Amino acid sequence: MLMTVLAFIVTIGILVTVHEWGHYRMAKACGIQVLRFSVGMGKPLLRWRRPGNETEFVIAALPLGGYVQMLDEREGPVPVGQEHKAFNRQPLRKRVAVVLAGPVANLVLAVLFFAAVNWWGMQAPLPIMATPESGSMAVQADMQQGDHVLKARVGQSTDWEDIPSFDVLNWVLSRAALEHQDLQLLVQRKEGAQVTLTLPLAQLQIKDWDDATRRQIGVLAPMAAPLVADVLSGGAAEAAGLRAGDVVEVVNGVPVHDVTQLMALIQGAKTTDAAQQWSVLRDEQIVQLHVLPRLREVDGRMRGEIGARLGSSNRYETALVRYGLWDGLVQGAKRTWDMAALTLKMLGRMLVGEASLKNLSGPVSIAQYAGQSASMGMVEFLNFLAVVSLSLGVLNLLPLPVLDGGHLMYYLWEAVTGRPVSPVWMQRLQTLGIAALLMLMALALVNDFTRLLS
Template identity: 30%
Template structure:
């Protein structure tokens, strides 16, 4: 139940942010908005305020903003034409389309900044296990030691220590540790390990054979540093998302890693149980994914509409209705195929498998 409620909260917030971006820019550019819906399908509840009907619909996997002139079939008065989406310049239509994914990225940026201000848990350099016959064990390092420096550079967080070890180019490392009240230094030769990274790439990196004790501290940052770290984190997640999509297309990352609603619900529940900061970070991560995916040049998605309006802006004429219809059909088929794959993976992972 926690997973379902958490997923509804996350998706509800992210869908609202996305559709609010479209809604706000439509209003700014003088476009009338007939409907603002969280969810698709049959209306559950709704209230009309001014010209806009605000809805919560049955299927919470998306949402939509219906603007004046969209959908066709209705004769528009001169006043309605002036406020219709199709009558606006390509640049304004581009602004309205980009605003949805853009708001998701901006929202993630704000959340990451807030996370760094509230405080993020960081593992200390206390060692919980030393792997037998690995460089650290051979040098004399033992469980309970706390690493204080690598090659003369002070470290007090596990990530800092791992970064220094990974960045080392020489045949040996000078590792300083604290054991009780005593400080010791060990010269050791790292072992090169080959494996796959998050993008499915084969990487070789130096390791010394130690496992973190799991001791954590909360690192809180002042607004200025939180702004900087949040900005870097947002960019890193955007970059990772784009590269992951490229690697999936290249088949470097297997298709069975793609997840759907069940995976989102399960992860949302796990992050909610882990605490508010983890839940917020997960929501920011998902918001970046939603923003980037919606900018893909696939008809049906915002990126597909963006492509059409950029074409119109460059060539001074709109894409033909026939071409748009064919593209929409292809886009719909691709989207349905992706959804089927995601549902299949979810079922295989969580219902058939042991996930």
């Protein structure tokens, strides 16, 4: 819990500081006087002012935002002779630059964080396929257990993308599915032959990238040994005599090659009356066991479970994925561009009902992911920071009146008509924007707690 809270505070602190720093630096570059730079909202906890600098720096009590307060005749009196430093007196191009600088700073930070992950490198599972889900799209495309995915091509693109890890494959797969585009995969079979497979993802009419969608496609996890990693007290595995470290060889006469296949055999149990016949390798000897899975309803259907943790991350075949200075930066920029484009598309689809509103996440989910990624190590935490920074940058560009994107819409109106939005309409739009933002926040919180409880 402490790790989660600390990781969340660090995440919000870094991303808000960078966002507001973008506004601050651009305002200073445009000759605008900045009165306050606040990280956090509400009552100030710390405040200081550097000698020779008119800006007061503040750390406030509520770590859910921040702001840069500039000299502005609409918000208070401006000293005589200082009018040229007021924000509202600036030409349109400078006001646009100041507003745009915050989201751009977050997007640049995302590129740098993704690049840092690429430069640092990480041990990642190779994209060697586990047994595809029975009846899935992968089976229909002739994907086989042990296929090593080398390259992928999305939709009508003529460029093949290298797939160095299963994480990259999962990202490309999710992107293609959510954009309703077919995916071609160049795979190397266990015997060495290379073949091209096509997953017709354009046929899928999905609204969520969830477990049900992944099962429908059939690509669930990289290949891993069918190992019993841990046995839970009181479960069917303990009752059957399974032990941590057992490697499952055969279930009901079916040879078991990987943990995904094993989980499918367990979950496919239809009755609690007939035990499964298991052959497990234990201390270099084959042991015969009778395992009776217990049925539980999950997502509207009954699934078998045995009360054991199966597989282990160190059973994956991994490789160090690392890029050089330039390639790492290019890959970071590409990932930022692709994720930003997908985020905007998903928001648009949610608006017209083509994507589920369950995709929205709020502060509770962010805190959870922050804690989980921080506990996994610096590389995972940097990757998480990149994703959240990117999301913050994109969301702030949405045309909601209270966000940076809303102010840009005001300036677009001013550029087209030659006059600013009237104070009356400004007030109406601000009220509407606050209401819309509160509704989105409420929905995100509902989604957060629904995930937490489930």
